[in-house]
Amino acid sequence: MKGERVTVRQIVKHYGPVTAVDNVTVDVKAGEFLSLLGSSGSGKTTLLMMIAGFEMPTAGAIQIGTNDVTYIAPNKRNVGMVFQKYALFPHMSVRDNVAFPLRMRKMDRAQIDRRVEEVLAMVQLESFGDRAPAQLSGGQQQRVALARALVFEPPVLLMDEPLGALDKKLREQLQLEIKSLQQRLGVTVIYVTHDQEEALTMSDRVAVMSHGQVAQIGSPFSLYSEPASAFVADFIGKMNFLSAQYLGKAQSGLQVRLTESSTVSITRSLNGHIPELSPGLPVKAAIRPENISLSPRGQGGPNAIPGIVDTSIYLGTHNVMLVNVEGRRDLSLHIQVPVGQDIPFFARGDAVDILLQNDAIYLFPSKGDWQ
The missing domain is CATH 2.40.50.140 (Nucleic acid-binding proteins)
Incomplete structure (x- = not known):
């Protein structure tokens, strides 16, 4: 699995008279872990949804690798997506949930079985394949959602507040697991969070958002030690x-x-x-x-x-x-x-x-x- 570069150029999103994202330009390097950090209403989730293809921009362009995907349907973008609410199929087993993206791509049965077992082992759920999602803890369900997003080896993984519903101890544990997995696989991750400690812990770089704009982007160290504005200084740490x-x-x-x-x-x-x-x-x-x-x-x-x-x-x-x-x-x-x-x-x-x-x-x- 190899990550691809994601380029966002002068993206704007209007909802009627409201500007949710205001002329944002971000260049995410291949294999980088970038967090979009901001409070509610800052525009971070809207920006992520436009990269995923669930929202269309009012203006601007989005490129994944060498492909312009600005107006391409979500299922044609070849990106993985993990949500806060897991979005698992309750009537399917863990194994079938993880296999679903591969079946949609019409892979043969032997390849599907092999790949599903590999990914379940990767997220430490190899013995849970026959269980239903309702039989799992919140942390285990989120691991299943992560496995399903990774099973087709996407070059880009988008994550929208994936740990927000978990308790503090489990959240901290999964932060380290996700970061370790991302480094091992080399996938490009764009991660939305309102939790500054989470962003600083996991990210190579953080884009701090406010009022639909990027207030500052940089490494966790540079944001903490050299904030560009009083807003960033107050928001980080x-x-x-x-x-x-x-x-x-x-x-x-x-x-x-x-x-x-x-x-x-x-x-x-x-x-x-x-x-x-x-x-x-x-x-x-x-x-x-x-x-x-x-x-x-x-x-x-x-x-x-x-x-x-x-x-x-x-x-x-x-x-x-x-x-x-x-x-x-x-x-x-x-x-x-x-x-x-x-x-x-x-x-x-x-x-x-x-x-x-x-x-x-x-x-x-x-x-x-x-x-």
């Missing part, structure tokens, strides 16, 4: 946003005022987020919980911000803390503090110094639309 005022450049870095008495130097580049900054402009400073540390009040040094611990929750390897910034009633920070012998424990009401890692602070325009 956890992020603290601090309304601030830009003061200008100094030898120690970019100066940002958080409170009347607290100024922070930022040593990272702006990475194109704000091309030109004038002193006095309002900005949003953003920092992830793991890039903030705490020390007892008075021991934090010149960049320390005074705060009071509001909440501390023990989660085994780390404490999740909510710390209020003194002088800013509107500002509290979520902080992730590792548990260790050399790390002091802080309880509710403790006066602390908040230390922001200077090279881990992002600056974004202070806009209401969070772009």
Whole structure:
């Protein structure tokens, strides 16, 4: 099985006056695992349905391999499809469900039997062939749906929230199994999810969608470490946003005022987020919980911000803390503090110094639309 390239060019989809997908261009490499990540209404499932052929685009083009499939029927596209609700035939056995696509392609009986057994073994269901779907757990039914989608060796596999109905532990297990299977087979996967952790775990690249457009596309690492907008920064992982005022450049870095008495130097580049900054402009400073540390009040040094611990929750390897910034009633920070012998424990009401890692602070325009 060999994956094929999928090219989406300037795809638009209108439903009456509503634009569900707005001029999207995505190039999925052969054998790549790409996730379409976004909240409800972002356009991710509509885009997937157009690639599958269940929806026709208003404008644009879709190519699989060297073939333009924009207006070709779904059954002529040679793609596998896995849905959240399994879509298994309840009156057929597991074996017959998996064999169905091969029978539709009029393969001979011996080939069908051999291929079905191979794929059932691949998804660890070789001893379940005679059972009905109703006799299987949710995870087993999803494995059957995956086997049926793979049995005819499609070069492209489309998956629409396939693990959404499963419990957390089983979902995490199947994430790793699907990724391992995809790497072994080399099939191209386009995977729709609203779960950012799932997308980061499974994908080679992730396309973050918002309002029918791709807000940013990149590797999980690049999306997390270099978000192109405040929206992406907020959607991928956890992020603290601090309304601030830009003061200008100094030898120690970019100066940002958080409170009347607290100024922070930022040593990272702006990475194109704000091309030109004038002193006095309002900005949003953003920092992830793991890039903030705490020390007892008075021991934090010149960049320390005074705060009071509001909440501390023990989660085994780390404490999740909510710390209020003194002088800013509107500002509290979520902080992730590792548990260790050399790390002091802080309880509710403790006066602390908040230390922001200077090279881990992002600056974004202070806009209401969070772009």
